Amino acid sequence: MKKNDSPEKILELLKNARNIALFTHSRPDGDAIGSTLALKSALERMGKKAFAFCDTEIGHKYNSLGFGKFFSDTPRGNFDLYVALDCGDSGRLGDLSEFFLKQTNTLSIDHHYSHISFSKYNYVVDCSSTCELVYKLLKLSGTEIDAESARLLYIGLSTDTGNFSHSNTTSEVFAIVSSLAEKGIDIADLYDKLYASSRFERTRLLGRVLGRIRHYYDGRLCLIYVTKEDFDATGTKKDDTEGFIDYAINVEGARIGVSICEHSPNVYKVSMRSKGENISEVCAHFGGGGHVQAAGCMISGFFEDVVDKLLKAVRDIVWTDL
Amino acid sequence: MKKNDSPEKILELLKNARNIALFTHSRPDGDAIGSTLALKSALERMGKKAFAFCDTEIGHKYNSLGFGKFFSDTPRGNFDLYVALDCGDSGRLGDLSEFFLKQTNTLSIDHHYSHISFSKYNYVVDCSSTCELVYKLLKLSGTEIDAESARLLYIGLSTDTGNFSHSNTTSEVFAIVSSLAEKGIDIADLYDKLYASSRFERTRLLGRVLGRIRHYYDGRLCLIYVTKEDFDATGTKKDDTEGFIDYAINVEGARIGVSICEHSPNVYKVSMRSKGENISEVCAHFGGGGHVQAAGCMISGFFEDVVDKLLKAVRDIVWTDL
Numbered sequence: 219m220k221k222n223d224s225p226e227k228i229l230e231l232l233k234n235a236r237n238i239a240l241f242t243h244s245r246p247d248g249d250a251i252g253s254t255l256a257l258k259s260a261l262e263r264m265g266k267k268a269f270a271f272c273d274t275e276i277g278h279k280y281n282s283l284g285f286g287k288f289f290s291d292t293p294r295g296n297f298d299l300y301v302a303l304d305c306g307d308s309g310r311l312g313d314l315s316e317f318f319l320k321q322t323n324t325l326s327i328d329h330h331y332s333h334i335s336f337s338k339y340n341y342v343v344d345c346s347s348t349c350e351l352v353y354k355l356l357k358l359s360g361t362e363i364d365a366e367s368a369r370l371l372y373i374g375l376s377t378d379t380g381n382f383s384h385s386n387t388t389s390e391v392f393a394i395v396s397s398l399a400e401k402g403i404d405i406a407d408l409y410d411k412l413y414a415s416s417r418f419e420r421t422r423l424l425g426r427v428l429g430r431i432r433h434y435y436d437g438r439l440c441l442i443y444v445t446k447e448d449f450d451a452t453g454t455k456k457d458d459t460e461g462f463i464d465y466a467i468n469v470e471g472a473r474i475g476v477s478i479c480e481h482s483p484n485v486y487k488v489s490m491r492s493k494g495e496n497i498s499e500v501c502a503h504f505g506g507g508g509h510v511q512a513a514g515c516m517i518s519g520f521f522e523d524v525v526d527k528l529l530k531a532v533r534d535i536v537w538t539d540l
Numbered sequence: 541m542k543k544n545d546s547p548e549k550i551l552e553l554l555k556n557a558r559n560i561a562l563f564t565h566s567r568p569d570g571d572a573i574g575s576t577l578a579l580k581s582a583l584e585r586m587g588k589k590a591f592a593f594c595d596t597e598i599g600h601k602y603n604s605l606g607f608g609k610f611f612s613d614t615p616r617g618n619f620d621l622y623v624a625l626d627c628g629d630s631g632r633l634g635d636l637s638e639f640f641l642k643q644t645n646t647l648s649i650d651h652h653y654s655h656i657s658f659s660k661y662n663y664v665v666d667c668s669s670t671c672e673l674v675y676k677l678l679k680l681s682g683t684e685i686d687a688e689s690a691r692l693l694y695i696g697l698s699t700d701t702g703n704f705s706h707s708n709t710t711s712e713v714f715a716i717v718s719s720l721a722e723k724g725i726d727i728a729d730l731y732d733k734l735y736a737s738s739r740f741e742r743t744r745l746l747g748r749v750l751g752r753i754r755h756y757y758d759g760r761l762c763l764i765y766v767t768k769e770d771f772d773a774t775g776t777k778k779d780d781t782e783g784f785i786d787y788a789i790n791v792e793g794a795r796i797g798v799s800i801c802e803h804s805p806n807v808y809k810v811s812m813r814s815k816g817e818n819i820s821e822v823c824a825h826f827g828g829g830g831h832v833q834a835a836g837c838m839i840s841g842f843f844e845d846v847v848d849k850l851l852k853a854v855r856d857i858v859w860t861d862l
Binding site for chain 2: 380381382383384385387388389390391392393395396397399400404405406409410413414415416417418421422424425426427428429430431433437440464465468469470471472
């Protein structure tokens with residue numbers, strides 16, 4: 219990773235620019251959208267022109283919160299400064315990656331530990347969220363954080379910490395959120411919209427899937443699966459299974475949670491979570507990969523054979539003492 | 541409600557006492573346990589004797605966090621001061637109510653809006669949690685909040701705000717939690733233990749129930765039900781259905797969520813939630829009651845007749861324009 223520039227230098231870059239292009243990653247999450255739009259709003263209040271770009275559409279959840287209209291997918295004309303927000307590497311910019319890399323006056327604002335430098339200037343700090351970094355820049359600049367910016371920054375801090383449940387939820391995160399909440403945020407309403415609501419069809423699908431949850435190895439491994447028949451019967455799609463794997467890993471006593479989703483006939487997408495066991499190695503065995511506690515792979519075969527192969531790999535690689 | 545005494549007066553009472561009995565409500569939740577044990581710990585560090593009493597056992601979740609051992613159900617001997625924590629009325633003390641009301645030097649520390657005065661001294665403020673009030677007393681007293689007390693107060697603040705998701709989550713709540721987190725709290729681990737973990741059998745029961753979720757009135761009312769057969773088939777009990785109704789009210793477009801649980805042959809316990817519709821009136825129609833947005837009642841009859849009666853009552857009382 220390239221050496222960071224100081225927050226003061228970053229602020230100077232932003233202050234000296236008049237026409238700024240802000241980029242964030244494909245299929246943007248709450249932190250990508252929140253950090254980009256909060257910075258856009260602050261720059262505009264500083265009298266500048268600022269435009270937000272993303273190569274994909276804003277998903278249903280954030281679009282229904284009204285954020286889709288602020289993004290465009292095709293940057294036209296010239297800008298003084300090109301800023302990438304919440305992108306751990308240039309590939310995260312998707313179709314806009316090539317355009318961004320052609321520019322000279324580029325800046326990255328990002329919180330990913332694994333950030334690979336691709337900008338001329340960098341403000342990359344391993345912390346809860348890119349919104350935390352934008353908050354600090356705005357405080358340093360003396361720019362007032364208005365109610366809508368507070369809401370945007372809150373969304374990023376909340377979503378990237380799992381609504382204050384992950385280990386990246388620090389004392390500083392709570393202090394920032396306290397100061398944002400002072401501006402007036404309807405926290406209960408936002409929680410409903412960000413986390414609680416689920417389509418009727420998705421709830422039915424979840425029911426089908428959890429009704430047949432399995433456990434192996436004395437409950438140390440819990441497994442759920444979703445078939446094409448499930449999608450057809452409930453009118454759902456793969457996207458609707460987001461978060462289902464949490465139910466497997468959250469079973470009391472489970473150390474490994476597995477979700478198997480039918481991708482095409484006799485081809486299954488496997489997602490794994492663990493409480494510390496290195497399941498990345500298990501997925502690598504099948505040509506996949508990921509992190510120690512969250513990984514994935516594809517396995518071909520008849521469903522019950524796929525389950526057998528996977529259980530054998532877990533026993534061979536993780537629980538060799540069993 | 542009786543006029544409050546000042547926090548300074550409350551502190552003086554605590555400081556003047558040497559042998560203090562702390563009481564909290566039956567089937568104590570995170571705020572009851574957290575506020576009682578954090579105050580107990582602080583008083584002990586102030587050189588006093590402090591004992592915690594509760595008429596019921598500490599539930600599985602909090603017992604597995606190690607808190608059960610600090611409570612007893614039978615106060616013996618004499619105390620200088622008797623403190624009730626997190627009790628909106630004396631009835632909340634259950635079997636210990638009579639004993640508490642016989643005493644003269646009594647104090648209530650409580651955050652319930654609807655508090656009915658039953659103590660000589662009162663520190664009753666409508667806020668997030670009793671833990672918020674204990675935190676303020678400890679700050680005012682200058683007593684250091686150690687790591688374990690911070691964890692206890694965090695538990696109360698987190699559980700009574702739905703892990704920072706309800707409308708009682710104020711800027712001040714976040715500021716307090718920020719200061720507690722500085723003492724070192726394993727937030728992710730605590731979240732897992734308080735909210736994420738579910739017995740395997742309960743997860744299967746949830747699956748059975750959600751797999752047949754119903755909707756009525758163009759999706760404005762979502763309904764789930766649990767029968768004795770479900771409990772038998774999954775090895776679960778009524779306690780395992782806690783939180784199930786959230787899945788009904790959280791369906792997109794739902795204004796009313798209903799959960800019907802078989803109580804005994806042809807007798808059903810109905811729980812209702814709403815997004816503002818007055819369902820307390822619907823439950824009152826069947827001899828039950830509760831709050832505008834959360835109420836319950838018992839209805840007898842064959843299951844489908846119970847559903848019909850309930851739907852008719854909703855239409856007659858809430859959605860008369862349908």
